[in-house]
Amino acid sequence: MISDKIINKFEKNIGYFFKNKKLLINSLVHPSSLTDSKKNKIKVVNNFERLEFLGDRVLGLAISSIIYEKFIENNEGDLSKKLSYLVQKNFLHKISIDLKINDILNYSYKKNEKMNVSILADSIESLIGAIYLDGGFVNAKKFINKFWGPYFNINEKNMQDFKTKLQELSQQKSKKLPEYSLVKKEGPSHSPVFTVSLKVLSLRKIKASGLSIREAEKNAAKTALSLLNDK
Numbered sequence: 001m002i003s004d005k006i007i008n009k010f011e012k013n014i015g016y017f018f019k020n021k022k023l024l025i026n027s028l029v030h031p032s033s034l035t036d037s038k039k040n041k042i043k044v045v046n047n048f049e050r051l052e053f054l055g056d057r058v059l060g061l062a063i064s065s066i067i068y069e070k071f072i073e074n075n076e077g078d079l080s081k082k083l084s085y086l087v088q089k090n091f092l093h094k095i096s097i098d099l100k101i102n103d104i105l106n107y108s109y110k111k112n113e114k115m116n117v118s119i120l121a122d123s124i125e126s127l128i129g130a131i132y133l134d135g136g137f138v139n140a141k142k143f144i145n146k147f148w149g150p151y152f153n154i155n156e157k158n159m160q161d162f163k164t165k166l167q168e169l170s171q172q173k174s175k176k177l178p179e180y181s182l183v184k185k186e187g188p189s190h191s192p193v194f195t196v197s198l199k200v201l202s203l204r205k206i207k208a209s210g211l212s213i214r215e216a217e218k219n220a221a222k223t224a225l226s227l228l229n230d231k
Contacts, residue, residue, distance in 0.1 A: 002028060002104060010104050014127075016143055018134050027051050027130035030107035030119055031190050049190060052122050055129030059087055062141040063148065070152060081161070086148060089211040092121035095147055101127070118191040118211045162221040169228065170200050178224070180217045183207060200224050 002025055011017045011024075018024045026047040060083070067074070067082050074082070085091060096102065097120075105123050132140040163178075170178050178200040187193045194213045198206040198220035206223050210216030 002106065006104055014099060014143060015146055016131055016135065016139060018130070020134050023130040023134050027126040028105050028123065030105060030123060032108040032119060032188065033106045048126055051126040051129035053129070054132060055125035055127065058132045058137065058140050059125060059128050059144060062144045063087060065141065066145055067152065082154065085154060086151065089118060089121040089215060092124045093117045096120040096124050098147060114193045114209060114211060115187050115191050118193070121211070122191065162218050162225055166200060166221040166224055169225070174201055178221065180220065182213060196220055198224055201228065203227055
């Protein structure tokens with residue numbers, strides 16, 4: 001059980017104080033931490049994953065709204081790139097580090113580092129879902145603006161679309177598209193890690209992992225581009 005003292009310290013850190021503390025606690029108990037009865041596991045999994053589901057949607061809407069208002073000269077494509085970058089798992093993990101959520105989150109540490117990244121990223125979405133239910137969209141948006149704000153003016157290089165670049169290069173050189181295929185999916189259902197293989201041009205098959213198939217493909221494309229540039 002998370003103590004009142006720790007909860008109060010965390011609320012000060014995030015700049016939001018919950019009226020319903022149970023919502024906050026539900027958002028901070030990850031299913032990986034459970035070792036007790038099956039019935040209780042189902043209840044806690046539902047609490048966390050439902051909040052995560054909600055938080056994901058709130059985050060997307062809030063970021064979209066903020067960057068739409070902030071970057072009035074950006075077209076739809078530029079805004080989409082910013083949105084994609086700011087809601088990806090690795091970026092949410094970065095926010096979790098900023099918030100020091102690792103100090104309060106109740107979860108089971110995994111040997112697979114990608115699973116830990118996924119767990120911490122999911123906890124940010126769960127927390128946002130809890131803030132939304134407790135204080136509405138205005139407070140959720142304030143929280144997001146506070147912690148995402150320093151990253152809105154991100155460098156264009158950080159938003160590179162490696163898959164598109166590789167596809168263009170492959171079509172230029174061979175008129176063929178890169179071929180991606182799923183190799184395996186491992187880990188628990190709430191924090192899976194995907195591994196894909198990539199066949200492109202004259203390179204040997206490249207394998208890469210990610211917290212989603214899309215991320216794994218992006219990582220594989222990034223590796224391929226690096227290898228092709230070295231040739």
